[in-house]
Amino acid sequence: MILFDPEKCTGCGSCVDICPTDAIELINEKAVINEDECQLCGSCEAACETGAITIESEESEEKGDSGVDLSQYRGVWIIAEQRKGCMAPVVYQLMGKGRELADTLDVPLAVVVIGFDMRDQVESLAGYGADTVYYVNHSDCADFNDELYTDILVDIINKYKPEIVLSGATAIGRSLIPGVATRLETGLTADCTQLEIDPEKNLLLQTRPAYGGHIMATIVCPNHRPQMATVRPNVMKKPQVNPDAPCEIVEIPFDPNVYSIRTKLVEHICEGEGEGALLSDADIVVAGGRALKNSENFELIQTLAGLLGGAVGASRPPVDSEWMPYRYQIGQTGKTVCPKLYIACGISGAVQHLVGMESSEVIVAINKDRSAPIFEVATYGIEGDIYEILPALIKRLKELR
Amino acid sequence: MNILVFIKQVPYAKEVRLDPKTHTLIRDGVESIINPYDMYAIEEGLRLKESRGGKVTVMTMGPPQAEDALRDALSYGVDDAVLLSDRAFAGADTLATSYTLALGAKNLRDFDLILCGKQAVDGDTGQVGPGMAVRLDIPYVTYVRKIRSVDDGTMRVERIMDDGYEVIDVPLPALLTVVKEINEPRVPSLKNKMRAKKQSIAVWGAADIGATTARLGLAGSATQVTDVFKPERKSNLEWLEGSVDEQVDALVDRLQKLKVG
Numbered sequence A: 001m002i003l004f005d006p007e008k009c010t011g012c013g014s015c016v017d018i019c020p021t022d023a024i025e026l027i028n029e030k031a032v033i034n035e036d037e038c039q040l041c042g043s044c045e046a047a048c049e050t051g052a053i054t055i056e057s058e059e060s061e062e063k064g065d066s067g068v069d070l071s072q073y074r075g076v077w078i079i080a081e082q083r084k085g086c087m088a089p090v091v092y093q094l095m096g097k098g099r100e101l102a103d104t105l106d107v108p109l110a111v112v113v114i115g116f117d118m119r120d121q122v123e124s125l126a127g128y129g130a131d132t133v134y135y136v137n138h139s140d141c142a143d144f145n146d147e148l149y150t151d152i153l154v155d156i157i158n159k160y161k162p163e164i165v166l167s168g169a170t171a172i173g174r175s176l177i178p179g180v181a182t183r184l185e186t187g188l189t190a191d192c193t194q195l196e197i198d199p200e201k202n203l204l205l206q207t208r209p210a211y212g213g214h215i216m217a218t219i220v221c222p223n224h225r226p227q228m229a230t231v232r233p234n235v236m237k238k239p240q241v242n243p244d245a246p247c248e249i250v251e252i253p254f255d256p257n258v259y260s261i262r263t264k265l266v267e268h269i270c271e272g273e274g275e276g277a278l279l280s281d282a283d284i285v286v287a288g289g290r291a292l293k294n295s296e297n298f299e300l301i302q303t304l305a306g307l308l309g310g311a312v313g314a315s316r317p318p319v320d321s322e323w324m325p326y327r328y329q330i331g332q333t334g335k336t337v338c339p340k341l342y343i344a345c346g347i348s349g350a351v352q353h354l355v356g357m358e359s360s361e362v363i364v365a366i367n368k369d370r371s372a373p374i375f376e377v378a379t380y381g382i383e384g385d386i387y388e389i390l391p392a393l394i395k396r397l398k399e400l401r
Numbered sequence B: 001m002n003i004l005v006f007i008k009q010v011p012y013a014k015e016v017r018l019d020p021k022t023h024t025l026i027r028d029g030v031e032s033i034i035n036p037y038d039m040y041a042i043e044e045g046l047r048l049k050e051s052r053g054g055k056v057t058v059m060t061m062g063p064p065q066a067e068d069a070l071r072d073a074l075s076y077g078v079d080d081a082v083l084l085s086d087r088a089f090a091g092a093d094t095l096a097t098s099y100t101l102a103l104g105a106k107n108l109r110d111f112d113l114i115l116c117g118k119q120a121v122d123g124d125t126g127q128v129g130p131g132m133a134v135r136l137d138i139p140y141v142t143y144v145r146k147i148r149s150v151d152d153g154t155m156r157v158e159r160i161m162d163d164g165y166e167v168i169d170v171p172l173p174a175l176l177t178v179v180k181e182i183n184e185p186r187v188p189s190l191k192n193k194m195r196a197k198k199q200s201i202a203v204w205g206a207a208d209i210g211a212t213t214a215r216l217g218l219a220g221s222a223t224q225v226t227d228v229f230k231p232e233r234k235s236n237l238e239w240l241e242g243s244v245d246e247q248v249d250a251l252v253d254r255l256q257k258l259k260v261g
């Protein structure tokens, strides 16, 4: 039920702006909520500075009270993703954040590795801040399988009861973790870009873009455990390595006969070796937008990227128009990148694009429209025509070689 | 083959833009549409039905006006539609949504395959499909870009991964979430549009699907939104002005300071 206190309403309109279903209007400088349109999403309650809007559960009981004994849960866990025995880069990125959260809570940090024959990589996790590694090592676990991995994770989470479980928001993480969270009957926040601990309640504050990046929402999971989140790759920084750090490795026994797995992997085909595959990890990215007009013009982008030793990226229109394959797409529905240098050429800077690149260290924007939103996130702005700037830049860089 | 497709009605603003001065959303002409990814699920359902027989049912959980999305789906040739609607469903997070939808599917009983979109564009979570499959105890495959074959109750599908794709065999009944690469949705036919207007649509509430109220909607949700804010943009922009050559020189200078180029 949504409750509204007209006394407290100042008519500021922040609820009207934030409401995703347009269920609120200002009439005579007071918010008026259309209850048929309202989905009780809570955005307005969170946006209202004066507490005029509150959302209450129909039953007066505490919202979502799960009867779970929260005090039994302790520690921060990271679910490590591996492909063919290699750790995904997001695992190391999560370790830095995981360590920070664990230190704030004064609890241990553990990593779960499910795979086969990965002893070296498992041991190296100590240097990234793990206190414990839970290692499931069996040939049946070599390849990712939603059902098998879910069963294993549910068992060990139930046994050791961590309070926080994090995973990368990769194809694997976003497929696997929802099933795990549902089996555990707990909350899960997808695609987080910021994680912090609420100092008063010790809850995990999980912040993620919503409505295509137009707003950021902070989400908590107060009464269920563990608190689970998937985290966008390349938004957290990989920590410094400390080679002497101690760490306990706990081998989790695996009995293949316990599990009845219905889905079978027939084959795994790797695609996009070459530039596109390197995009997420590149230090330098040169990206082109709709202004490139066709695939031939993308040679300008390729040449510039080649000269700088960087990777090529694209906004969505070049991908939708099939000038570039999907794997080059950067943004909400594409890859997230966090290079040292990002050069945006003829890209307007729609929020859906910005969420995929705005944490880049230095952003250069080249656009002929001075009011393009890309300049709001840029470090260096060039108002100009890419068909003049890029050839001149390429020429200068070639001269300097 | 009987196919159950889950669709969600989402707000769609033709032009979603931020006002550069006030940083508020400019939303001219917001309308409700079927979540775009669910359109591919509907289309795939129709194609399977056309090649193998059976029927396609769409189901959605939402307010009464979500009926529009169901009628829209019928106009593409879907056979039947069910609306899960009850005040008790409102405010559901993905945990409560997957609970409600799974009960809806159980109440329908008769399905060999469930199709969902890879994610809903309003919440962008992609959690409801896998969650529902777990609750129904059926296998699932996410990000399916192709159904290669169906033999003896087993489907062979291709699913997109970050580094390529996987070919997976999954026995039916199963749940798939689909991506846009899977097909090109058709346009509605006039005949189906006429039928869609008249067809009666079943509406099931909490009691009809045998739901426990405490697990529904806001009460059954594990997560809570505590804050929403406009993304902060650090502005430390330096304009590189002048002629093209001057601009390029200035940029090359900055790049050299960064030790690139």
Ligand SMILES: Cc1cc2nc3c(=O)[nH]c(=O)nc-3n(C[C@H](O)[C@H](O)[C@H](O)COP(=O)(O)OP(=O)(O)OC[C@H]3O[C@@H](n4cnc5c(N)ncnc54)[C@H](O)[C@@H]3O)c2cc1C
Residues within 6 Å of the ligand: A212, A288, A289, A290, A291, A314, A315, A316, A317, A318, A329, A330, A331, A332, A333, A334, A335, A345, A346, A347, A348, A349, A350, A351, A352, A353, A356, A366, A367, A368, A369, A372, A384, A385, A386, A387, B121
């Ligand atoms: C659900 C959803 C998900 C989305 N996901 C993504 C995503 O993942 N990634 C993404 O990028 N987009 C995404 N989009 C699309 C996004 O909203 C924008 O439409 C898109 O980013 C715009 O791309 P663009 O900047 O290349 O094109 P435009 O917005 O058309 O901008 C082109 C720019 O080029 C400039 N220009 C034109 N000619 C020249 C020239 N000769 N020299 C210099 N400048 C020139 C123009 O001034 C303009 O600013 C998504 C949208 C939705 C609704």
Ligand SMILES: Nc1ncnc2c1ncn2[C@@H]1O[C@H](COP(=O)(O)O)[C@@H](O)[C@H]1O
Residues within 6 Å of the ligand: B006, B007, B008, B009, B035, B037, B038, B059, B060, B061, B062, B094, B097, B101, B115, B116, B117, B118, B119, B120, B121, B123, B124, B125, B126, B127, B128, B129
């Ligand atoms: N309220 C709903 N009613 C019906 N289907 C839904 C609903 N919410 C989510 N879905 C389905 O689950 C998919 C993923 O949604 P989400 O997890 O919200 O991103 C959607 O593409 C739909 O197929």
